[in-house]
Amino acid sequence: MKFIDDLYNLYRDHLTGDEEDAIAIVLGVLQDQDEEDLLNLIKQMNEGEVFQMLSMFLVEMMRRKMATEGVGNTTLDTPPNTYH
Incomplete structure (x- = not known):
């Protein structure tokens, strides 16, 4: 980019x-x-970059929600996986 x-x-x-x-x-x-x-x-951005940006953002938001709700073994100190 x-x-x-x-x-x-x-x-x-x-x-x-x-x-x-x-x-x-x-x-x-x-x-x-x-x-x-x-x-x-x-x-x-090309389509792949937009997908990667949005997927990383949404995965991080889901991880934060799960961590604050106490669901599973999710912690905020581990990096999210990159998709696509």
């Missing part, structure tokens, strides 16, 4: 390889965007 490629190239020299780098950069950039900007990013 061009957006990620551009972000990576912009911050390449500042990355340490920690997951926290990715989280801080992405959240920092996204919080400055309005709804129209976010929708434009989504429109630039």
Whole structure:
């Protein structure tokens, strides 16, 4: 995805390889965007990228709901599987 490629190239020299780098950069950039900007990013995605984004989001929301409701052995500290 061009957006990620551009972000990576912009911050390449500042990355340490920690997951926290990715989280801080992405959240920092996204919080400055309005709804129209976010929708434009989504429109630039291909069908597979949109599916992956939405499935990861929905799986994470389901995991959180299950953890807060105390269903099964679900915890919030394990990463979700990537689908598609």
